[in-house]
Amino acid sequence: xxxxxxxxxxxxxxGTPPPAIELRHIDKRFGAVHANRDVSxxxxxxxxxxxxxxxxxxxxxxxxILYGVYEADRGEILIDGxxxxxxxxxxxxxLGIGMxxxxxVLVDTFTVLENIMLGSEGGALLRRGAAAARxxxxxxxxxxxxxxxxxxxxxxxxxxxxxxxxxxxxxYRRARILILDEPTGVLTPQETDQLFRILSxxxxxxxxxxxxxxxxxxxxxxxxxxxxxxxxxxxxxxRTADTEPAELAELMVGRKVRLTLDKAAGNFGGPALxxxxxxxxxxxxxxxxxxxxxxxxxxxxVAIAGVSGNGQSELLEVLAGIRPPTGGRFTASGxxxxxxxxxxxxxxxxxxxxxxPEDRHxxxxxxxFAANESAILGYQRDSVFSHYLLLxxxxxMSHCAMLMERFDVRPRAPMLRSANFSGGNQQKxxxxxxxxxxxxVLLIGQPTRGxxxxxxxxxxRQLIQRRxxxxxxxxxxxxxxxxxxxxxxxxxxxxxxIVGDLxxxxxxxxxxxxxxxxxxxxxxxxxxxxxxxx
Amino acid sequence: MRGGRTPLPHWVDIGLIPLANVVLAxxxxxxxxxxxxxxxxxxxxxxxxxxLGDSEGIGYTLYYATNFIFTxxxxxxxxxxxxxxxGGEGQAYIGGLGIGLVLLAGDRYLPFSxxxxxxxxxxxxxxxxxxxVPAYLQAYRGSHIVITTIMFNFLAAALMxxxxxxxxxxxxxxxxxxxxxxxxxHLPFIHDVLAPIGINLxxxxxxxxxxxxxxxxxxxxxxxxxxxxxxxxxxAGHSEAAAIYAGVRPRRIIIISICLSGAIAGFVGLNEIMGxxxxxxxxxxxxxxxxxxxxxxxxxxHPLGIVVASIxxxxxxxxxxxxxxxxxxxxxDMIVVIQGLVILFSGALPQLSRPxxxxxxxxxxxxxxxxxxx
Numbered sequence: 001x002x003x004x005x006x007x008x009x010x011x012x013x014x015g016t017p018p019p020a021i022e023l024r025h026i027d028k029r030f031g032a033v034h035a036n037r038d039v040s041x042x043x044x045x046x047x048x049x050x051x052x053x054x055x056x057x058x059x060x061x062x063x064x065i066l067y068g069v070y071e072a073d074r075g076e077i078l079i080d081g082x083x084x085x086x087x088x089x090x091x092x093x094x095l096g097i098g099m100x101x102x103x104x105v106l107v108d109t110f111t112v113l114e115n116i117m118l119g120s121e122g123g124a125l126l127r128r129g130a131a132a133a134r135x136x137x138x139x140x141x142x143x144x145x146x147x148x149x150x151x152x153x154x155x156x157x158x159x160x161x162x163x164x165x166x167x168x169x170x171x172y173r174r175a176r177i178l179i180l181d182e183p184t185g186v187l188t189p190q191e192t193d194q195l196f197r198i199l200s201x202x203x204x205x206x207x208x209x210x211x212x213x214x215x216x217x218x219x220x221x222x223x224x225x226x227x228x229x230x231x232x233x234x235x236x237x238x239r240t241a242d243t244e245p246a247e248l249a250e251l252m253v254g255r256k257v258r259l260t261l262d263k264a265a266g267n268f269g270g271p272a273l274x275x276x277x278x279x280x281x282x283x284x285x286x287x288x289x290x291x292x293x294x295x296x297x298x299x300x301x302v303a304i305a306g307v308s309g310n311g312q313s314e315l316l317e318v319l320a321g322i323r324p325p326t327g328g329r330f331t332a333s334g335x336x337x338x339x340x341x342x343x344x345x346x347x348x349x350x351x352x353x354x355x356x357p358e359d360r361h362x363x364x365x366x367x368x369f370a371a372n373e374s375a376i377l378g379y380q381r382d383s384v385f386s387h388y389l390l391l392x393x394x395x396x397m398s399h400c401a402m403l404m405e406r407f408d409v410r411p412r413a414p415m416l417r418s419a420n421f422s423g424g425n426q427q428k429x430x431x432x433x434x435x436x437x438x439x440x441v442l443l444i445g446q447p448t449r450g451x452x453x454x455x456x457x458x459x460x461r462q463l464i465q466r467r468x469x470x471x472x473x474x475x476x477x478x479x480x481x482x483x484x485x486x487x488x489x490x491x492x493x494x495x496x497x498i499v500g501d502l503x504x505x506x507x508x509x510x511x512x513x514x515x516x517x518x519x520x521x522x523x524x525x526x527x528x529x530x531x532x533x534x
Numbered sequence: 535m536r537g538g539r540t541p542l543p544h545w546v547d548i549g550l551i552p553l554a555n556v557v558l559a560x561x562x563x564x565x566x567x568x569x570x571x572x573x574x575x576x577x578x579x580x581x582x583x584x585x586l587g588d589s590e591g592i593g594y595t596l597y598y599a600t601n602f603i604f605t606x607x608x609x610x611x612x613x614x615x616x617x618x619x620x621g622g623e624g625q626a627y628i629g630g631l632g633i634g635l636v637l638l639a640g641d642r643y644l645p646f647s648x649x650x651x652x653x654x655x656x657x658x659x660x661x662x663x664x665x666x667v668p669a670y671l672q673a674y675r676g677s678h679i680v681i682t683t684i685m686f687n688f689l690a691a692a693l694m695x696x697x698x699x700x701x702x703x704x705x706x707x708x709x710x711x712x713x714x715x716x717x718x719x720h721l722p723f724i725h726d727v728l729a730p731i732g733i734n735l736x737x738x739x740x741x742x743x744x745x746x747x748x749x750x751x752x753x754x755x756x757x758x759x760x761x762x763x764x765x766x767x768x769x770a771g772h773s774e775a776a777a778i779y780a781g782v783r784p785r786r787i788i789i790i791s792i793c794l795s796g797a798i799a800g801f802v803g804l805n806e807i808m809g810x811x812x813x814x815x816x817x818x819x820x821x822x823x824x825x826x827x828x829x830x831x832x833x834x835x836h837p838l839g840i841v842v843a844s845i846x847x848x849x850x851x852x853x854x855x856x857x858x859x860x861x862x863x864x865x866x867d868m869i870v871v872i873q874g875l876v877i878l879f880s881g882a883l884p885q886l887s888r889p890x891x892x893x894x895x896x897x898x899x900x901x902x903x904x905x906x907x908x
Contacts, residue, residue: 322778346781363779366772378780380762390760
């Protein structure tokens with residue numbers, strides 16, 4: 001089995017082709033943070049190479065250096081055996097490197113073709129360029145089986161399709177090396193499978209692919225070789241066939257990780273959250289939540305599974321008081337909420353309903369605020385933080401330091417801007433803020449989206465702890481593993497309706513998948529469009 | 535959300551870059567002065583000496599700066615709520631109207647100690663009231679605040695002309711001015727305040743409003759960064775969704791922040807009407823509202839930065855007047871050009887010099903570990 005030091009044994013023989021990408025001794029610091037330490041790696045042409053590591057391990061920095069977003073302090077980059085200087089992303093594109101970002105960069109109101117052409121329109125008048133582009137993109141489409149309608153407007157497309165547009169965009173720019181940064185974070189299992197089929201089609205046509213991820217199952221399913229990064233350095237370089245998830249997890253985290261969860265038998269009390277005929281029509285009159293009835297008991301974790309965009313997000317928003325329901329009612333901690341008696345988030349908080357939102361950047365924290373400010377978001381009016389109308393900085397700081405200590409938020413820097421924490425640590429900060437209140441009812445959306453393995457384990461344990469303390473937890477997640485590991489009961493949502501309600505031990509992935517996708521007889525890999533069809 | 539390529543130390547961001555921008559503006563202005571055949575170094579000397587050379591120059595500079603602080607703070611408060619209040623001009627004008635009305639009504643019956651709180655209330659109230667309509671339209675009707683506040687500037691100007699010409703004009707006066715207020719309605723000049731304690735200054739328009747300006751700076755700083763309300767206001771300014779999540783009503787924030795902004799702008803009237811002119815007249819707010827936008831941009835919407843930027847613009851106003859006196863070829867219009875360049879470089883192009891500093895600090899960062907032998 002390979003050890004970290006075998007990386008220098010790069011074949012330099014006469015007959016072997018040079019590696020598509022070779023990084024030699026890349027070093028990069030951001031102030032005190034040593035983001036990449038003497039990183040060397042080499043990627044064979046026409047292979048899929050995975051880079052795994054926890055958030056903050058330096059994967060994204062390394063790829064940003066390769067793509068010209070940052071410049072390395074030291075080290076060399078070789079493409080096809082030739083040393084190159086990549087000072088900007090246009091240099092990278094010229095060298096045939098394409099990148100598909102975690103957050104897509106597409107113009108919402110443009111069509112797919114217009115987005116692909118953007119930046120290489122080919123002349124002052126669009127028509128000729130558009131015709132040429134259409135021809136070329138059509139060819140790429142067929143060659144790789146991407147299945148995107150070129151004339152669809154971006155805003156109408158599901159997330160999985162957007163990602164394929166990004167891939168097309170890179171290929172259209174003649175990318176021979178494709179970097180994908182956490183590509184499956186937003187995909188359903190079916191879309192993920194489709195992505196991997198596309199990637200292997202690309203590989204068979206000698207496209208070199210680097211896959212950055214922290215999902216071990218995907219590394220195992222899709223890659224040929226894998227580099228493991230920890231704390232800015234490469235700690236292992238393995239052939240995928242020679243390794244297994246538990247070993248990768250251990251290498252990533254630097255200690256043994258339990259991939260399964262121990263959970264005591266439930267000790268359920270009375271219902272703490274009850275919804276009856278809950279209905280929401282949005283401002284366009286589209287039915288988002290359709291007559292949902294369910295309950296969550298104290299000490300119980302109820303998970304809502306479903307393809308994202310089927311009303312789960314809206315359900316959480318309604319229950320948290322962010323949007324009033326348009327029909328039906330729900331009762332949380334004894335407070336009844338209907339269309340006539342709406343409730344705002346501040347009041348929900350005051351009666352012990354905590355909400356950890358799906359979208360931590362937009363809702364959960366203010367990225368421009370220091371961590372200690374984000375750590376009181378929603379509780380800013382709490383008298384413990386103020387003295388004679390003024391917020392007391394020292395209290396905010398010590399409160400934040402306490403949360404960071406208890407929930408292992410790294411770095412322990414209450415003054416650091418929220419945006420500068422990694423996704424997992426941002427999430428831990430939000431979870432810390434909400435759980436420290438010991439809520440009676442906890443609403444939590446996608447608790448581990450974009451969060452590394454070590455943190456996932458930690459977050460799951462925290463949720464189980466709350467459950468044992470008698471909190472009623474409603475969990476929304478698109479990760480079926482997570483749903484099945486945590487939940488006592490699973491509801492399946494599709495088209496705004498609750499189409500399944502089963503005990504966790506009766507559920508399996510296949511059963512849930514069928515409920516999620518086929519309730520309306522819809523094609524499994526199709527658009528997870530919102531509940532317009534009911 | 536990746537910012538610059540190299541994160542810069544805080545002091546570079548808020549100190550060095552604005553300074554570099556000002557220097558750049560002066561360099562370009564220097565070339566223009568050179569082009570019309572004058573010596574730019576002489577011009578700079580005249581400008582600085584005129585603004586800071588003696589107590590008279592300093593008095594005038596601070597008097598102008600007072601107005602800039604008011605309008606700059608007004609812009610900053612709205613800015614932190616994510617709103618661009620272009621209406622400082624009109625709000626200052628109407629705030630002054632409120633102050634003038636109180637003084638015209640009460641200067642013969644009420645003592646100064648009663649008049650002052652009333653004028654403060656009137657200035658703030660009229661300024662806030664003038665901002666309330668655009669704020670309401672933004673919050674509840676979705677009319678863009680930039681458009682409505684600009685239109686309200688014109689409405690304010692038209693209203694003032696009507697009132698001054700038809701209603702408030704002093705009987706027998708040929709120009710649209712009210713009668714002069716009685717002595718009880720004069721805000722004391724700083725030179726009068728300091729004379730009894732043995733500090734003798736040349737008479738300048740600088741009056742006690744400057745104290746209010748400083749107090750307001752502290753107030754805004756406390757409000758925005760040290761109260762739950764300020765926290766909510768800034769949250770709403772960064773992300774409406776996060777604000778709603780945090781139990782904040784964004785509409786309420788829009789109304790309050792814009793009214794507060796208008797109230798602060800209204801105090802320009804205190805400086806001009808109660809402090810200097812001692813009568814109501816036309817165009818006393820001329821340009822201060824708009825310059826306030828540049829002041830806020832340059833001062834990074836922070837009270838301390840706004841004070842520094844206000845003093846700079848005060849220097850330009852006062853020094854520019856001196857310059858126009860001493861060097862006849864440099865006309866008033868030239869001064870406006872120079873002011874325009876400063877606004878352009880520090881207000882409109884504040885990030886212009888940033889890449890150079892990023893490059894510089896990138897080099898330094900690479901040098902320092904190397905020198906330490908790492």
